[in-house]
Amino acid sequence: MDFMSNLALGFSVASTMENLAFCLIGALLGTLIGVLPGIGATATIAMLLPITFQLEPVSSLIMLAGIYYGAQYGGSTTAILINMPGESSSAVTAIDGYQMARQGRAGAALAVAAIGSFFAGTVATFLVAIFAPPLTTIALKFGSAEYFSLLVLGLIMSVALAHGSVLKALAMVVLGLLLGMVGNDVYEGTPRFTMGITAFADGLNFVALAVGVFGIAEILRNLENEHDRAVVTSHVGRLWPSRTDFRAMIAPILRGTGLGAVLGILPGGGAILASFASYTVEKRLSKNPKEFGHGAIAGVAGPESANNAGAQTSFIPLLTLGIPANPVMALMIGAMIIQGIVPGPNVAIEQPGLFWGVIASMWIGNLMLVILNLPLIGLWVKLLTVPYFILFPIIMAMCAIGVYSVNSNIYDLYAVAFFGLLGYVMGKLRFEPAPLLLGFVLGPLLEEHLRRAMILSRGDPMTFVTRPISLTLLVLACIVLVLVLVPAVRRNRAEVFTESEV
Amino acid sequence: MTAPFTRRVALTLAAAVLTATAAEADFPERTITMVIPFAAGGSTDLVGRVVAERMGRELGQQIVVQNVGGGGGSLGAAQVAEADPDGYTILMGTVATHALNPLILKQKPYDPVADFAPVSLLVVVPNVLAVNPELPVNTVQELIDLAKTDPLAYASSGNGTPLHLSGELFKSMAGIEMTHIPYRGSGPALTDVLGNQVPVIFDNLPSASGHINSGKLRALGVTTAERAPSFPDVPTIAETLPGYETYTWNALFAPAGTPPETIELLNAAAKVAMADPAVIDRMGTFSATIVASSPEELGAHVQAEMTKWEPVVQEADVSLD
Amino acid sequence: MPTDPKIPAPPAADQTPPPPRSDKTDIVAGLLLMLTAGLFGWQTTGLNIGTTLRMGPGYFPAILSGLLFLLGLVIFVKSFRSTTEEPIGRIAWRGMLLILPAPVFFGLTVRGLGFVPSIFLATLIASMASMRMKPLMALVLSVIVTIFSALVFSYALGLPFRRFGPWLPF
Structure with missing residues (x-):
């Protein structure tokens, strides 16, 4: 088979001592910086990117890919340990991962995340190798109408993220969408909700929002009770997942991998949806959905796998089309150009060693990560035994540096404080942050695609139902809506009755 | 923009008084910061990093790149406009920061002519x-x-x-x-x-x-x-359409009031960098043509670009607040 | 949010059946949502709504503000017939007063004082938020954090922060 010889070429390039070393350095640095509290993948990559510019083309791409996976992994670790997600995907991990940590199951959560990521990464690497060219053609069939329908589907799914009131979750999604509107309008450049601050012209910083509503709000919550008792669990529990845990994670990992692999191919924001979609699916399929939000292992395994599979397959549009699916991919393109490689469909033909070498190194990078991180779990978990009053000032310092390093924008720091307060108030009023975050991420995309689709169809809203892919997605959205709302209504009723009778 | 103006006058006076000593001092005695007003990985960032590395070697001091993205480049440009005019903060400007934004933005965060000292037009793309x-x-x-x-x-x-x-x-x-x-x-x-x-x-x-x-x-x-x-x-x-001409360009700017000797040093370093075969090779992959102009030529270029774009901006009715 | 970490927490109370009564949390929540929606809506009024073909910058925000207001209203109305009652609980005043200003302080001073003094003071401010923190301990912790950050971010990673800024005499 052709792809076998290609893969062999790839592995021969990626497994030279030098490239293995760069892959390891990348993965290690990515993990170490990414695991600092409040510093997620974006900040990590912004900090480490310049290091890669001095290297050979293949080595620099391999190292950058290593940093990317390492940073994502580090981001998940802080999401689980201290409720500090550094990017949208680990926000989902934080929901149940952090609850597991509070119950003394941090080790299990971290192990599940590592195993799920590795499995998903392996499968997705092979998918990339086999299907990259045909999948690209599918991705190009997605125009704005299709993306809009996909995003609608995603938003409807997001309601399942809530474990409390559906109404309040919806309100948070809408508030998130509104916060996503902050900044200059893409079509006319009109500033919206910026309060005249030019630094917000490009929108609010995601890291500032996530760190604020999740992490800082959590610190404040932990501080409110310190009069009477020790604040955070110092009991650590077992490090390794139990046999039941293993059994519970297999199916979510498989489903998450599939979902993530498919969504990752879409360059217009598909990968963002992967972890959210996986969470929804797992909650729907679970025998006891009430467990979600209180430490469900499937709520960690599924989204983490989906996220990693999506991260992997989002290399498909990059390598075959030269089109970046996310800011990290844009950096990869930059790295290619600065090395004198013109990204585009010809890279695979003109530079087979580079093309397949990078693909092979993805798998090697994932392998290294899992080898690196499984032993480290013990160390990370020990961090939780550090007294909280020592831990949180460190967290605050790292947050400040991490947020500032992304764009040297001091207003991002003010935003952190504001969103910390918002997150705390929201918690007091029993609103949940995850739907807010999803709305924030999807809001700009939703509006952009809606408006573009309407312009391209010359104002005919039928464009969403006459295009087959779009129609399929909308039908799916309707089905999900029914599935989500019906049990919610039924359950609410049931709760009313049972509770007033018990 | 009165505040920067008075400051500029004061600085010019100060510079005049200090010229004798300033000229003696070896200009780059610490790290220089090059502000790139766009996110890392874009074409301006790439040009900037290649040039910064080579210029740093020439000046004997590292030039660190700082990406200050946002507002179509105007945030980073404004930051350099307000920086100390000592040559330690320079800007990788573009057609956007020095011709289009000033025409398009209703609130002008800086003046592309009065707030900057041109150093060199590096490339056109x-x-x-x-x-x-x-x-x-x-x-x-x-x-x-x-x-x-x-x-x-x-x-x-x-x-x-x-x-x-x-x-x-x-x-x-x-x-x-x-x-x-x-x-x-x-x-x-x-x-x-x-x-x-x-x-x-x-x-x-x-x-x-x-x-x-x-x-x-x-x-x-x-x-x-x-x-x-x-x-x-x-x-x-x-x-087909005689007279049609647009292109993207990258140029180095320092804050207004930077001593002319420092500008000269930066300009000379930029010229050396742009003559390096490795740099020429890299620029070739961006399809970029090397210009490496003098400071005066860049100043005239900015004026010419603003004159050229003004009617287009007005006709297209593009404006940002 | 469950306040006790060790209890996986069924959110509803399961002892005595509370009669339908008003839920103060949701009253506040609904009112705040309506207020927020109003603020966004008010900010939208200056924006061009456009048409369905050429949606203006105000089209989407206007719809969203309306939706948020409606949701707030429903939550507000429903709050008077609620069966759950969860107290708002203690409020972390000291935490808010010291934690939230820390990043703000860092933002205000990182360019003027420079990275090193700024991160030192920001950490010091944040560490005072806990009642368990002794002044000497806070000082030691801040010094360690500062040295660590300077070594990692400034020296090893070479981030373009000025270590000591122009406000300082040296």
Whole structure:
């Protein structure tokens, strides 16, 4: 088979001592910086990117890919340990991962995340190798109408993220969408909700929002009770997942991998949806959905796998089309150009060693990560035994540096404080942050695609139902809506009755 | 802008008094910061990093790159405009920061002429007009003819970007209508043109060149007055519409009031960097033409660009607050 | 949010059946949502709504503000017939007063004082938020954090922060 010889070429390039070393350095640095509290993948990559510019083309791409996976992994670790997600995907991990940590199951959560990521990464690497060219053609069939329908589907799914009131979750999604509107309008450049601050012209910083509503709000919550008792669990529990845990994670990992692999191919924001979609699916399929939000292992395994599979397959549009699916991919393109490689469909033909070498190194990078991180779990978990009053000032310092390093924008720091307060108030009023975050991420995309689709169809809203892919997605959205709302209504009723009778 | 003005006067006086001593001091005695007003990984960032590294070697001091993205480049430019005029903070400016934004922005965060001391115009980069191969046109003239009968749309990397305005200038000179579809950057715009969601695009030549070579995009014309050396077969738009010329450029600026000796040193270092074969080679892959001008030439260039774009901006009625 | 970490927490109370009564949390929540929606709506009034073909910058925000207001209203109305009652609980005043200003302080001073003094003071401020923190301990912790950050971010990674800024005499 052709792809076998290609893969062999790839592995021969990626497994030279030098490239293995760069892959390891990348993965290690990515993990170490990414695991600092409040510093997620974006900040990590912004900090480490310049290091890669001095290297050979293949080595620099391999190292950058290593940093990317390492940073994502580090981001998940802080999401689980201290409720500090550094990017949208680990926000989902934080929901149940952090609850597991509070119950003394941090080790299990971290192990599940590592195993799920590795499995998903392996499968997705092979998918990339086999299907990259045909999948690209599918991705190009997605125009704005299709993306809009996909995003609608995603938003409807997001309601399942809530474990409390559906109404309040919806309100948070809408508030998130509104916060996503902050900044200059893409079509006319009109500033919206910026309060005249030019630094917000490009929108609010995601890291500032996530760190604020999740992490800082959590610190404040932990501080409110310190009069009477020790604040955070110092009991650590077992490090390794139990046999039941293993059994519970297999199916979510498989489903998450599939979902993530498919969504990752879409360059217009598909990968963002992967972890959210996986969470929804797992909650729907679970025998006891009430467990979600209180430490469900499937709520960690599924989204983490989906996220990693999506991260992997989002290399498909990059390598075959030269089109970046996310800011990290844009950096990869930059790295290619600065090395004198013109990204585009010809890279695979003109530079087979580079093309397949990078693909092979993805798998090697994932392998290294899992080898690196499984032993480290013990160390990370020990961090939780550090007294909280020592831990949180460190967290605050790292947050400040991490947020500032992304764009040297001091207003991002003010935003952190504001969103910390918002997150705390929201918690007091029993609103949940995850739907807010999803709305924030999807809001700009939703509006952009809606408006573009309407312009391209010359104002005919039928464009969403006459295009087959779009129609399929909308039908799916309707089905999900029914599935989500019906049990919610039924359950609410049931709760009313049972509770007033018990 | 009165405050910077008075400050500038004060600084000029101070500089005059200190000139004797300042000239003696060895200029780069610590790290220089080059502000790149866009996110890492874009074309300005790449040009900046290559140049910063080579210039740093020449000056004997490291030049660190700081990406201050946002506001279409105006945040980073404003930061340098307010920085100490000592040569330790310099800006990698572009056509956006020093010609278009000042014309487009209603609130002007800086004055592109009064707040900066020009150092050197480094490179100019062509833009390209390209179509999806399924669109039945092979030349600029055929596109114009088609647009007169069929309503067309064109994609660009965003509202108020050089590419958007290249499209607007094209429309007004050809006397046609095309709907502008803005995107968040070149990447998504290219995707939609490759997938034939939008038939026409104005893009930077470097980011489109891979697709032109592979036949996924059909280049109709480059926007420069001369054909691009990397694409000798692609005609210029000016061959159909005489006088049409747009391009993206990158230039170094220091804050106004920087001592002339320092400017000279920076300019000399920039010239050495741009003559290095390795740098020339890198710039070739961006299809960038090296200029490496004097400070005076850059000053005149900024004026000329503002004069050229003003009517286009007004006609296209582009404005940002 | 469950306040006790060790209890996986069924959110509803399961002892006595509370009669339907008004839920103060949701009253406040609904009112705040309506207020927020109003603020966004008010900010939208200056924006061009456009048409369905050419949606203006105000089109989407206007719809969203309306939707948020409606949701707030429903939550507000429903709050008077609620069966759950969860107290708002203690409020971390001291935490808010010291934690939230820390990043703000860092933002205000990082360019003027420079990275090193700024991160030191920001950490010091944040560490005072806990009642368990002794002044000497806070000082030691801040010094360690500062040295660590300077070594990692400034020296090893070479981030373009000025270590000591122009406000300082040296």
